[in-house]
Amino acid sequence: MIYADAASTTRLSQTALEKAFPFLRDSFGNPSSRHSLGVAAKRALEEARALIAESIGAEPEEIVFTSGASEANAWIISNVGGGKTDAETRRVGVGRVVASAIEHPSVRKMCEALKRRNVGVEYLPVDRDGIVSVDALKTTLAAARKGNVNLSTIMFANNEIGAIQPIEEIGALLRTFDVPFHTDATQAVGHIPLDVRNLNVDFLTASAHKFNGPKGMGFLFCRRGVAVLPILEGGGQERGLRAGTENVAGAVATAYALAENVANLAETTVKTRRITTEIVERLQTALPQGAFTVVGDEARRLPGTINLVFKDVRGDALVQILDLKGVCASTGSACSSGKTEPSPTALALGFSPEAAKSSVRLSFDRDNSPSDAAVVAEALAFAYRKITAAQRRQR
Ligand code: PMP
Numbered sequence: 001m002i003y004a005d006a007a008s009t010t011r012l013s014q015t016a017l018e019k020a021f022p023f024l025r026d027s028f029g030n031p032s033s034r035h036s037l038g039v040a041a042k043r044a045l046e047e048a049r050a051l052i053a054e055s056i057g058a059e060p061e062e063i064v065f066t067s068g069a070s071e072a073n074a075w076i077i078s079n080v081g082g083g084k085t086d087a088e089t090r091r092v093g094v095g096r097v098v099a100s101a102i103e104h105p106s107v108r109k110m111c112e113a114l115k116r117r118n119v120g121v122e123y124l125p126v127d128r129d130g131i132v133s134v135d136a137l138k139t140t141l142a143a144a145r146k147g148n149v150n151l152s153t154i155m156f157a158n159n160e161i162g163a164i165q166p167i168e169e170i171g172a173l174l175r176t177f178d179v180p181f182h183t184d185a186t187q188a189v190g191h192i193p194l195d196v197r198n199l200n201v202d203f204l205t206a207s208a209h210k211f212n213g214p215k216g217m218g219f220l221f222c223r224r225g226v227a228v229l230p231i232l233e234g235g236g237q238e239r240g241l242r243a244g245t246e247n248v249a250g251a252v253a254t255a256y257a258l259a260e261n262v263a264n265l266a267e268t269t270v271k272t273r274r275i276t277t278e279i280v281e282r283l284q285t286a287l288p289q290g291a292f293t294v295v296g297d298e299a300r301r302l303p304g305t306i307n308l309v310f311k312d313v314r315g316d317a318l319v320q321i322l323d324l325k326g327v328c329a330s331t332g333s334a335c336s337s338g339k340t341e342p343s344p345t346a347l348a349l350g351f352s353p354e355a356a357k358s359s360v361r362l363s364f365d366r367d368n369s370p371s372d373a374a375v376v377a378e379a380l381a382f383a384y385r386k387i388t389a390a391q392r393r394q395r
């Protein structure tokens with residue numbers, strides 16, 4: 001089997017598994033306990049926090065563990081409204097949120113929920129490569145009343161097409177307008193170089209299972225001095241921001257997985273970029289001209305993610321044949337698969353609803369081998385020929 005779906009999830013790192021294992025069994029203490037088992041758990045938790053902080057250029061106290069990116073995204077977006085009750089928010093219509101038109105559903109649906117609470121939400125358009133227009137953002141900010149934009153949330157790298165946004169530039173602009181900036185960096189952390197000291201972001205979310213960590217773990221970077229309301233009240237864990245006994249093993253695994261990915265980043269980037277480039281080259285040779293287009297600009301895309309839009313061939317049909325040939329891939333993104341509606345991301349890029357249903361996403365990480373390119377390209381060419389031959393017979 002060849003796994004070409006790393007943007008959906010990745011395999012747990014062996015190092016992470018080994019480092020975490022003791023905290024599931026023998027070293028099972030509660031980090032809040034004062035006895036030696038508790039102290040050992042607390043030490044491991046704080047070492048994990050420090051390792052994560054170091055991996056992204058943050059301070060340990062700026063990292064809050066969460067259950068993943070969905071939770072962290074929802075937390076920050078639902079903070080808009082400044083802690084006012086729903087009734088108050090509905091009455092006064094608190095502020096505005098500016099997001100990109102291609103956010104992951106965990107951001108977009110939270111923005112839609114804000115709209116229902118009378119918070120204005122503006123979605124910034126993207127170009128054909130999926131890049132947010134900084135000029136459109138500038139126009140929006142200039143038109144808004146000062147202090148009227150409560151949050152901007154713009155993802156770092158897109159999950160369906162891999163487009164990387166100019167986060168540093170966007171952050172610098174938002175700073176001049178004094179607008180808090182959140183970025184969903186789920187597809188970026190552990191996959192491209194990233195240092196929050198240079199990014200002008202206030203909040204950044206990440207999910208461990210996207211960088212060879214465990215599922216159900218993630219973290220929020222929350223810049224020191226930036227106010228945020230707690231997501232869970234209770235025992236005061238995570239500096240009072242997220243109550244609940246900590247997932248020590250999960251935190252340890254997350255930290256070691258991230259550190260390992262960051263240490264191998266240069267090597268992985270060369271390998272995955274070569275795989276995606278080779279697949280495109282092989283398909284260009286194997287398939288008729290115009291059979292497919294590659295979405296986005298290679299220079300502004302994640303090295304390991306490509307999205308191919310096929311002419312008149314459904315993505316779900318291709319993915320099904322790929323699976324029979326032992327290749328795991330996705331249409332658009334796994335989060336929206338199973339539904340037949342075209343993804344809002346593809347529509348925002350200017351694709352017709354039909355073209356939007358004709359895409360296959362291939363994504364690779366450090367577990368892939370360079371030889372996977374030939375196998376995936378051959379399987380995809382086979383699937384395309386099989387479907388188009390059947391279409392010809394039906395005509
Ligand atoms: N944001 C992006 C960009 C993602 O790709 C994903 C996962 N598909 C999420 C958020 C949600 O992550 P999780 O499932 O870990 O909460």
